[in-house]
Amino acid sequence: xxxxxxxxxxxxxxxxxxxxxxxxxxxxxxxxxxxxxxxxxxxxxxxxxxxxxxxxxxxxxxxxxxxxxxxxxxxxxxxxxxxxxxxxxxxxxxxxxxxxxxxxxxxxxxxxxxxxxxxxxxxxxxxxxxxxxxxxxxxxxxxxxxxxxxxxxxxxxxxxxxxxxxxxxxxxxxxxxxxxxxxxxxxxxxxxxxxxxxxxxxxxxxxxxxxxxxxxxxxxxxxxxxxxxxxxxxxxxxxxxxxxxxxxxxxxxxxxxxxxxxxxxxxxxxxxxxxxxxxxxxxxxxxxxxxxxxxxxxxxxxxxxxxxxxxxxxxxxxxxxxxxxxxxxxxxxxxxxxxxxxxx
Amino acid sequence: xxxxxxxxxxxxxxxxxxxxxxxxxxxxxxxxxxxxxxxxxxxxxxxxxxxxxxxxxxxxxxxxxxxxxxxxxxxxxxxxxxxxxxxxxxxxxxxxxxxxxxxxxxxxxxxxxxxxxxxxxxxxxxxxxxxxxxxxxxxxxxxxxxxxxxxxxxxxxxxxxxxxxxxxxxxxxxxxxxxxxxxxxxxxxxxxxxxxxxxxxxxxxxxxxxxxxxxxxxxxxxxxxxxxxxxxxxxxxxxxxxxxxxxxxxxxxxxxxxxxxxxxxxxxxxxxxxxxxxxxxxxxxxxxxxxxxxxxxxxxxxxxxxxxxxxxxxxxxxx
Numbered sequence: 001x002x003x004x005x006x007x008x009x010x011x012x013x014x015x016x017x018x019x020x021x022x023x024x025x026x027x028x029x030x031x032x033x034x035x036x037x038x039x040x041x042x043x044x045x046x047x048x049x050x051x052x053x054x055x056x057x058x059x060x061x062x063x064x065x066x067x068x069x070x071x072x073x074x075x076x077x078x079x080x081x082x083x084x085x086x087x088x089x090x091x092x093x094x095x096x097x098x099x100x101x102x103x104x105x106x107x108x109x110x111x112x113x114x115x116x117x118x119x120x121x122x123x124x125x126x127x128x129x130x131x132x133x134x135x136x137x138x139x140x141x142x143x144x145x146x147x148x149x150x151x152x153x154x155x156x157x158x159x160x161x162x163x164x165x166x167x168x169x170x171x172x173x174x175x176x177x178x179x180x181x182x183x184x185x186x187x188x189x190x191x192x193x194x195x196x197x198x199x200x201x202x203x204x205x206x207x208x209x210x211x212x213x214x215x216x217x218x219x220x221x222x223x224x225x226x227x228x229x230x231x232x233x234x235x236x237x238x239x240x241x242x243x244x245x246x247x248x249x250x251x252x253x254x255x256x257x258x259x260x261x262x263x264x265x266x267x268x269x270x271x272x273x274x275x276x277x278x279x280x281x282x283x284x285x286x287x288x289x290x291x292x293x294x295x296x297x298x299x300x301x302x303x304x305x306x307x308x309x310x311x312x313x314x315x316x317x318x319x320x321x322x323x324x325x326x327x328x329x330x331x332x333x334x335x336x337x338x339x340x341x342x343x344x
Numbered sequence: 345x346x347x348x349x350x351x352x353x354x355x356x357x358x359x360x361x362x363x364x365x366x367x368x369x370x371x372x373x374x375x376x377x378x379x380x381x382x383x384x385x386x387x388x389x390x391x392x393x394x395x396x397x398x399x400x401x402x403x404x405x406x407x408x409x410x411x412x413x414x415x416x417x418x419x420x421x422x423x424x425x426x427x428x429x430x431x432x433x434x435x436x437x438x439x440x441x442x443x444x445x446x447x448x449x450x451x452x453x454x455x456x457x458x459x460x461x462x463x464x465x466x467x468x469x470x471x472x473x474x475x476x477x478x479x480x481x482x483x484x485x486x487x488x489x490x491x492x493x494x495x496x497x498x499x500x501x502x503x504x505x506x507x508x509x510x511x512x513x514x515x516x517x518x519x520x521x522x523x524x525x526x527x528x529x530x531x532x533x534x535x536x537x538x539x540x541x542x543x544x545x546x547x548x549x550x551x552x553x554x555x556x557x558x559x560x561x562x563x564x565x566x567x568x569x570x571x572x573x574x575x576x577x578x579x580x581x582x583x584x585x586x587x588x589x590x591x592x593x594x595x596x597x598x599x600x601x602x603x604x605x606x607x608x609x610x611x612x613x614x615x616x617x618x619x620x621x622x623x624x625x626x627x628x629x630x631x632x633x634x635x636x637x638x639x640x641x642x643x644x645x646x647x648x649x650x651x652x653x654x655x656x657x658x659x660x661x662x663x
């Protein structure tokens with residue numbers, strides 16, 4: 001060490017440790033920092049695992065296969081359970097939330113009847129409690145039920161029901177199995193119909209039976225009102241059936257979920273709007289037969305026995321309901337029969 | 345060794361109005377792996393739908409696994425695993441539940457289907473990814489999931505429609521290995537429709553070749569290759585003379601520089617070649633049989649059609 005410089009000059013290192021440095025078995029840290037005793041030291045270098053990590057073994061299966069009804073049950077379960085749990089048909093979150101909202105909202109009449117019944121307010125209870133008009137209104141009331149609730153739920157349900165099988169090619173999954181077209185279409189129909197049925201008729205049943213249980217209605221009242229309830233129940237079935245058949249027919253002619261959904265709402269609202277304009281201008285209610293909602297509503301008014309709001313005979317509306325459903329089911333059947341297995 | 349027939353048809357015909365999609369097919373497919381070949385529009389898809397029992401025949405008869413394709417479609421489809429060419433998976437579901445659902449559609453108990461779905465996905469190499477959504481899968485993983493859906497009920501026959509379509513080299517290798525394992529280890533039959541001759545050659549022993557709805561050829565690949573058998577020689581000196589001399593003797597010769605391929609017409613061809621070489625003073629430095637690829641074979645068959653050629657014997661006769 002000289003007096004001018006307090007430290008020994010550092011020798012420049014010629015080696016570089018870039019990507020082009022040949023592999024010597026040393027770790028980079030060791031090569032860069034170790035001293036002159038490199039030869040003696042040894043680095044702990046990770047050893048790569050050698051050998052087979054995946055062994056492919058074919059495992060045979062000798063179980064028995066269930067009959068047709070079990071296969072159909074699987075389709076039905078797949079679609080309905082998807083609303084509640086994962087591992088089944090993936091319904092999107094907005095659809096699930098909206099169904100939940102509609103179930104709650106459909107029971108506002110239950111809550112109001114309970115409230116006014118229990119606080120002993122007979123006038124308000126009469127407005128909300130079970131009677132002929134309220135049973136009709138629970139199923140067929142236009143606002144909000146048949147403009148905001150049921151058609152929208154139906155639209156969300158049918159949106160991708162068949163169209164997505166066409167779009168994703170999942171129809172091949174069904175038809176390459178022992179599933180025939182009738183089973184496929186009927187189980188899809190039943191799945192949508194049952195969800196709508198649960199919302200419409202389930203809440204109707206809650207409304208009726210809660211009134212009996214909580215308000216302590218007697219047998220005389222039950223005998224008096226049960227036919228009305230039954231009529232409203234049948235109306236709920238007709239309504240669910242009609243919305244489902246139109247919606248699935250639209251779903252079967254589409255490859256996306258938007259068109260069938262918006263198409264269903266457009267048909268329900270558009271026909272009604274057109275008929276109401278004609279009615280307002282010319283005082284003719286007959287055009288309501290082209291409106292699925294109004295046709296069902298007219299039939300239900302006749303069934304339940306509430307005041308008729310249409311001038312034309314209700315049988316015309318009944319024929320209209322049959323024709324509308326017939327056309328929708330024909331379209332559904334013909335389109336489902338064209339779903340391909342090999343390619344679209 | 346004579347093996348059981350899994351598919352057999354007699355004069356099987358399917359017409360859509362005036363268009364004949366399948367024209368009087370007499371097909372016999374043995375157990376094992378069979379390739380279904382043919383250009384676009386040859387009738388492969390119609391044939392697959394026919395053997396799945398999905399379409400009504402115009403005329404003729406057919407049996408798959410011993411079941412009549414006219415009246416026992418359900419029984420056939422219970423015993424077949426079909427792997428479609430195109431996407432057939434719900435992108436919003438995870439693989440395990442997708443495969444389980446496909447098992448339930450066959451008629452499996454849900455719990456057993458779930459257990460079996462784990463095995464099937466493990467088998468196709470998706471054991472670690474089985475809880476991932478299908479929408480996040482690569483093409484190879486989707487293909488593997490479709491195969492798992494087809495295998496869940498351990499079918500006697502797997503129909504794989506373009507199984508290596510769109511796969512990279514590694515995935516393709518794995519898919520073909522899996523099909524081979526299914527045939528060799530699982531003792532299952534595979535009917536593989538593909539445009540990729542290498543894939544068919546790799547997996548299958550037999551082929552069925554369709555062309556314009558007619559049966560162009562069927563049989564063992566090895567047997568069929570014999571129709572295009574050639575002898576390859578590498579010569580030194582007087583190659584032109586050699587070529588001319590061979591042609592003068594009526595041999596079919598293709599030449600590229602010093603390499604010649606001579607049509608094999610029998611064992612005497614070897615002697616004729618050597619005799620000719622002696623006559624023209626050419627050294628034959630190398631001589632060996634040239635094995636045609638399946639692609640060569642396909643081209644030769646197409647060239648020779650003659651769409652009425654229906655067996656390898658006919659083709660070997662060179663009609």
